[in-house]
Amino acid sequence: MKKVREVVRAAVLVACVAVFAGPASAQSFPVETRTLKNGMKVLVQTDHSIPNISLYIFYRIGSRNERPGTTGISHFFEHMMFNGAKKYGPGELDKVMEANGGSNNAYTTRDVTVYQDWFPRSALELIFDIEADRIRDLSFDPEKIKSERGVVASERRTSVDANNFGVLDEQLWATAFLAHPYQWPVLGWMSDIEHWTMDDLKHHFEMGYSPSNATMVVAGDVSADEIFKLCEKYIEPIPSHAPPPPVTTVEPEPLGERRILVHKYAQLPIVMIGYHVPQTNNADFYALNLLRTALYHGESSRMYRRLVDQDQIALDVSAFVEPAFDPTLEVIVAQPKQNVDSQKVEKAMYEEIDLVKNAFISDQELEKAKNVRLVEFYTQMQAINGRANTIGTYEVFFGDYRKLFDAAKNYAAVTKEDVQHVARKYFGENNRTVATLIPQAEEPKTEEAKPQEKAKP
Amino acid sequence: MSLLLPFKRSIRRAILSTAAVLCILFASLSAPATTLRLPRHEKVVLKNGLTVLLLEKRGVPMISVVALVKAGAAADAVGLEGLASVTAGLLRKGTRNRTAQQFAADLDFTGGSFSADASADSTIVTAQFLSKDVARGLDLFSDALLRPIFPQEEVDKLLKQNLDGIKAAKDEAQSVLTTYFAGYLYGAHPYGRPEGGDEISLTRIRRDDVQKFYAAHYTPGNTILSVAGDFSAAEMRKNVEETFGRWAGSPAPAEKVAALAPLKGKRLLLIDKPDATQTFFAIGNVGTAGGDPDRVAIRVVNTIFGGRFTSLLNEELRVKSGLTYGAFSFFESRKAPGPFLIFSYTENSTTTQAIDMALQVLAELHKNGVTKEQLDSAKSYIKGQFPPTIETSMQMARLITTIEFFGLDDSEVNDLESRVDAVTPEMARHAIEKHYPLDNLIFVLIGKAAAIRPAVQKYASQMDQRAIADPGFWPPPANAVKPK
Structure with missing residues (x-):
């Protein structure tokens, strides 16, 4: 589908999109930042053009933080982040968000897991309540784990089995990297999708989902002060813990084609x-x-x-x-x-x-x-959604927006x-x-x- | 190529936007009227008959141009399917002033973009460039739209290119599902034609056919031109008059596509893709026309039924059962009644389980209607998700073009909040009964026939089967030869 492909390209180009206007036509997009006491950095870009807000949370965890046997767990975990926490139980998150005019999605790469909320201004505080709930008190319902395995298997059959580019891409990376974790697919090998355990999931949550391992970017019809106040109320009280262990493996120099x-x-x-x-x-x-x-x-x-x-x-x-x-x-x-x-x-x-x-x-x-x-x-x-994603990508991958x-x-x-x-x-x-x-x-x-x-x- | 797509929790947005290419009126109409209105824009009809819409939108230094020519695949002659699409593709491949290569060089140097695609009812040509490049941008755009010369060499190249493009598309089941569906549903009706043509028709099209198609349909009186973005409307109006005012040509008599009544009974087309691990399926019938008076109620009901993540379909097939990564439904908005379809996919072994479930959800929609709570939720969702769909100059240019094409007005946007809020349970009930099929259904499945054929026979009294590599879609082209 052509349209899908365009979307794909746009997403992929994010990190490449980087020129700024020359001095004559330079535009500034003022960004206000604050680092919360628990270590989460928050960036706000105010824009009142439409009465909507895009809120992105980048977690510095992806398939590079996995190991053989649990490949694909970052991506699976991303799905589980929508499947119930303490206040908003299984299925509630989506129902409440959509009933208040919001929508969401998320994506996982080899390096990061990114959660995206798109919503009208009126849903702002609700979104903070939802995000805080799932960062703090995610629950792991065995029934949901079971059905979500089926969803991810279907996702894999669609983007790999039914897509020759997907098959080849997976084989290419697996061949190009001998040592570094970039060798396995973000979706994970099918046998790993079928076998990871509740303990693996809990371990992954503890490893990757510390507030200090996350960056929040907000763009749209909201002031930085409003966002910082909501952060103080909902996000700052959530304690931090150790970030994922560093990935120390360095891919050895290739010795030939x-x-x-x-x-x-x-x-x-x-x-x-x-x-x-x-x-x-x-x-x-x-x-x-x-x-x-x-x-x-x-x-x-x-x-x-x-x-x-x-x-x-x-x-x-x-x-x-x-x-x-x-x-x-x-x-x-x-x-x-x-x-x-x-x-x-x-x-x-x-x-x-x-x-x-x-x-x-x-x-x-x-x-x-x-x-x-x-x-x-x-x-x-x-x-505003492109802006939130671009600002976040620069902050996370260059270390400074x-x-x-x-x-x-x-x-x-x-x-x-x-x-x-x-x-x-x-x-x-x-x-x-x-x-x-x-x-x-x-x-x-x-x-x-x-x-x-x-x-x- | 979805190979590098970061793996998302859901692809529904992308899928829906695909379905919504011509479907803006259904996919996005709702706005908090108090805060969001369509910016003021002007409409001018030039002496040559060209309808021009200008919308100033400052802030980002870019300009978007959209031209809609009121002829698409439905205007293709039988046997020459894909002609509208090929004509669109050739616009930039040689003009009176530029070779294809010069056009590419001049366009790319600005960093701008250009596209030209035919769909069932129309051909849409777009361009986007920095406002500082307005002169070159309009020159390039008008060159392609007004002065193409269709060099023989480029015609030959593009036809071969598109032919291989169809084979590439058939390697990816989901990219051709709606093409087979349209063919099976509409048959000989103009909406049944494959928009990009097929392996047979693309070998038949000649340069002469392209020239004739262009001369007959690409005329000022048959075109809507919209420009949106960072400019002064007065200056842009002058620019547009200078650039497009001398365009001449009389439109062919308007070809009105006849409405096709929903088909009776149940029929199933199975497209065999021997390597499939998953069955992709579409179930539906003829839906309704884009300007249907029930369109807002349909939009609300379809949001509940299959238009968002918590829709009834996705809730059952994905959230509760894990059978699929996604299940959707949509009405494609066209001049004459377009297709309505339910779309999903699942592992070979759960094919009938998933299809049974989709049919069950459809039956329950008819039986139970929708609740007040569902209605309220869908209304909030539509209103809350609308503003980002008219945020950029290209989105606005496309929207005002579509509104003009359908003969509607700005109230489509400006009054949408009140219209959505006004949808009552009775209106929803009426929309379900009138527009959602129940017993009369067309099924199109792409999957591994050896694994699923016996099980899916139960859905229809009539069943047809083809191999995906067989040339053409449906019906099989007259002289289609089965590959050995």
Whole structure:
């Protein structure tokens, strides 16, 4: 579904959206902050354009804090945060919130778990009551755990089994990382989803859900004073405890290219290439983003022109990086057209990457990349939910939301030499993992046929 | 590509917004009238017949442009399905002033965006750019809309591209479910046509067909143009008159899509996807037209039935039983009655359990109606969730365009709070009885036939089956050849 894909891209681009207007047109989005006595930091961005508020809570816990046997528990836990606490029992949270005009969602990544509330001003105090209840007194109803396992299994069947990109992405990360916990999927392996225990869940709550491990961002029709008063009443009394133990595993330097083949029922192949790149707060962030824009953004990008327009060997090509605390992957995805050898597509991509290593990108391309970042910034900041998410992402992944307002300066400082430098530094053969989906011929269609085992490499 | 989607607790928002592309009137109409009104905007009809809507919205230095051409997939000729979509896709692929590559370079340099998509009733072209780039932005937009030349080479490329796009879509069951559903429900009716075409029709379309479609439908009298964002309305009006005032062309006679009455009986289409671990299903019938006088009551009832997380459907299929990640229902808003459908998915082995449950929830809606408490909750929800849907200039440009297209007025927004509040239990009861099917249902399932076929036969007296890789959707294209 196209619309869904757009949404996906918008979400993924959050951390990349970072240019700020030049001095002439600089806009300021004043943000007021306070750190509560229990250690939770609160950021407020007041905007009275609509009578609504977006409230996001970022917990610094994700699948990187898991271990084999309980993979996916961060994500499962995210679901459990909606399934009942002391005051608002199972099913109550959603019922009360919606009856008061609010809605919610949440997402889990390898690094963070983020809870989102969208509501009219009139529901403000209720939202604080709900959030405090579940941070302080989450309950673990065995019946809810059972049914929620089914929900997550269905989620996995939808986003992995029924989505060839999902299958390949999972295999790519599992191959690219030998040691670091980024190797397992955020959703978790199916056998872990089926087997984690009540004790595992309780342990996870104790580990990740200390107020000191969280950042709250509020954007919309509310003053900082109102928010700070509500925090004093509802959030500040909740005691803090130790944060999750640090993730100390460092992925060893790759010693050569890694490749994996996936055989699956499909009409079209897929090629995914993951290059190891540094964590979000690394100084190369800006040059890497501009390089990615020059290579992949729009129909004028080098990769689109080459693969889709000129050679006509691919349906689409794109590249993504998610915000990350630890060194991560920039993932390039191309879908070869039917009957096109995926190695041909791969080769063409390497040729384009070599070009940006061997010669500078043009001034025009560099300026285009900076303009694209600027528009993305305004696109994110034009609505209160995007604003809450962007401010929070900067605060959490760069350690300071003000980096958002330095981004223009940081992008402006990037030169063609810098772009070439990161191209050479990160996009080498030894630094990549290549996952290829090989379409499998049709499986038996008749009722009598036995389900067949898929060919495994 | 959902591969990098941070795993969410629920994808309902994304799903609903997909369903709501043409459905703004149902998906979002409600506003606290005291605090939120549609900003003042002006309407001008230029001498050439072009309807222009201008809405000033300061604050963010961006401008959004939307053009709605009143012809979409329903205007495609039989056998040339996808023509409206291909025409839209080719607008930027070569104009009198720019090659496709120059257009891309000029557009991308501004950082702006451009899109052109055909749906059943219309084609919508949009662009967004920084207000400082207004001259170039309007030039690019008008170039695509007014001056495309459809170079043969680009026509060939796009057709091949779209052909592979259909195969890629069929690799992901949920992305083609509504296409099969529309075909099975509407059959030969114009709303049954696959909006993007199919593997057969895309090999038939010629450049000449595209030119004719463009000449017949892309005319000023057949188009609504909306601009919203950071500009002075007076200046923008001048700009728009200069840019679009000389656009000429007479519209083809308006093609009114005939209303199709809801189908009688029960029919089931099973699309075999041999690798499926989960069955994706849609159940429904013909719904109602976008401007239906009952639309606000329907909106309230559907919020309760299948339009939010705590809806009756999601409560039963997900929250209580854990059978699925999500269950929804929606009415697609179109000029003539569009589809109503219930949508969910579940593991192969629980397929009938989930479908039985969805049918049970539907039966109970008819039997019990909705309670006062449910009504109040849904009203608050609709009112509380509305403001963020008209927060940005693009959202506003799209909304005023849609209101104009449906022949409605600003009261759709400005009076919505009072209209929602005015929905009584009797109105809800009426909406259920009149607009929700009960005994007459179309089922479309995409799943592993070998695993589910025997069990799902019980739902309908008539059952059809195709393989997902077979060319086309439904009905099978006349000369569709089964792949070996």
